[in-house]
Amino acid sequence: MSHSVYSCLMSVDRIQVLRAAAALLTRKATATMDEVARAAGIGRATLHRHFAGRDALVRALEELGLQELEAAHDRARTEEGPADEAVRRLVAEVEPVAPLLSFLVTENQLFEGDQQNEGWERLDARVSALFRRGQEQGVFRIDLTPAWLTEAFYGLVGSGAWAVQDGRVAAKDFQYMIAELLLGGARRSVEK
Amino acid sequence: MSHSVYSCLMSVDRIQVLRAAAALLTRKATATMDEVARAAGIGRATLHRHFAGRDALVRALEELGLQELEAAHDRARTEEGPADEAVRRLVAEVEPVAPLLSFLVTENQLFEGDQQNEGWERLDARVSALFRRGQEQGVFRIDLTPAWLTEAFYGLVGSGAWAVQDGRVAAKDFQYMIAELLLGGARRSVEK
DNA sequence: ACCGAGTGAGACATTGATGTCTCACTCGGG
DNA sequence: CCCGAGTGAGACATCAATGTCTCACTCGGT
Incomplete structure (x- = not known):
């Protein structure tokens, strides 16, 4: 044994x-x-x-990814302090899981409705809550829905993972690029 | 005949x-x-x-997508006027092709290096040039590389397409959500 | 040294998608 | 009216991945 x-x-x-x-x-x-x-x-x-099979393997990977993402949230303490700083911490903690996350996301798109692992809902809720908190704090704009910001967060993390993997972005810039774009956008603003 | x-x-x-x-x-x-x-x-x-086969079908779809994206660029006249407005026009024109684009992108990730359609390079160059132009105009921040902004553009368009498809975002908000996040980010800024 | 649990390699059968072929059928032009 | 190009349906063969099984081997504990 x-x-x-x-x-x-x-x-x-x-x-x-x-x-x-x-x-x-x-x-x-x-x-x-x-x-x-x-x-x-x-x-x-x-x-x-x-x-048992490929399916079981993917499910296990899903479970692993969910655990690591939850852990990343915990470590980033996304419920504490200013929401924008929390987002930065979250991006930093999520980085190591980014490739796995992007794999699972594209893989999940294939599970056309069968039965989604409820872990994703809980995770979505956590990310979404972070953005909503930011809006209530007056830190985030209110014209972008938390649902969309959550989606965009996943999208950018995935894009970042691929960009790093293909060498189009330096690995050391991963956190900065994502957090800055997500928080501040591409436009040059007067306040900085 | x-x-x-x-x-x-x-x-x-x-x-x-x-x-x-x-x-x-x-x-x-x-x-x-x-x-x-x-x-x-x-x-x-x-x-x-x-x-001839599934492969040929996907290649044909790739060709179709590339043509439509090039056409979207043309219609958006991305070489004219302020870069941020050009980005808005581009997002608007790309919207109808968004689902196809996101399919092709995830599909392309599977072509691990074999032989990429050179159309993507030309397209990347066009998007990238738009962001570079914006930086030279002083409209876009210079600490985010054009390569990353290009990647993020694709990522956000893909995320937007899926979010709309799954009903997490209203179709009518597609353009606004993407353009606003890409240009202005999530943070609430004083200048608006 | 013995023993047994766990392993790697390989031999299958199975399954699902694919690609090819044939054969009626239809529909439009002559 | 007839003819033929193009089509849909189906019958195959093929192929790759999967899942299952067996068998010899190794290595750790006794």
Whole structure:
């Protein structure tokens, strides 16, 4: 019995395999189970022993991503202080999960309504609440709905992840580019 | 011989089939050739007569999307006037192509380097030039690279298309939401 | 040294999409 | 009216990925 209780029903092996899978699928979303197995340094049979099938693998990745995003929110303490600063902290904490997030988002678009993991709703609610809080604080404009700002947040994080991956943006600029555009926009403003 | 010369080597039938395919694949990127055929109201055999295979179909859609995006640029006259107004015009003209654009972008991420259609480079260059022009005019901030602004533009248009499709944003707000966020950001500014 | 759980490699069967082909049918021009 | 190009429906063969199974091997604990 080599299993040991880690985090939440995840053995150490599972987590490592999942990380490798995430790293690969993030770059090549259509990767084969065989490719995933090789990338994780294990045999295809063993991969199947961990995850019943490709579907189960993606679900597990979804679970991992959701956990990490929730953790990012917690660390960023998005309920505290000025909303714009909270957004900056959130972008910073989300950066490591960005590629996985963008994979899951595009993958989710394929789940045409079947049954969405309720984790996304909770996450959406958290991001949305942040923007709403900012509006109530008078820090954010009220003519852009929290729902749209949430959507835009995901979109920009995804775009940023791809831009970095393809070398069109330096990795060190990731946080700045996203936070600045999201908060301040492209237009040059007098107040800075 | 029912073929007639339209636009650019495209018969009328082809265009109509492509439009139907775009409408479907935009919603369900993994749709079967059979589903595409049904959606276009033709038989699978006929679909194959028009497009050698799924690959050829996607390439044709890419070509269609590129043409429409170039046309949108032309109509928006992105080389004229203040850059921020040009961006607004561009967003407005791009709106009808947004779903197709977002499909092609996510699809392109799968073409891992094989051979990219050079049309994208030309398009990127055009968008990028617009932002660079804005910077030179002093209208846009210079600390966000044109490359990133271009990427963010695509990302926001894609996010907007999905948000509208899922009903999270009203279709009539599409242009405003994107242009305002891209230009002015989320933060409430004193100058308005 | 033995033993057994877990593994990797490979051999299958299965499934779903794809591509090709044939064959009636239709519809429009001659 | 007839003819033929183009079509839709369906019958295949093909191919790739998947899922399942077996078998020999390894390595850690005893």
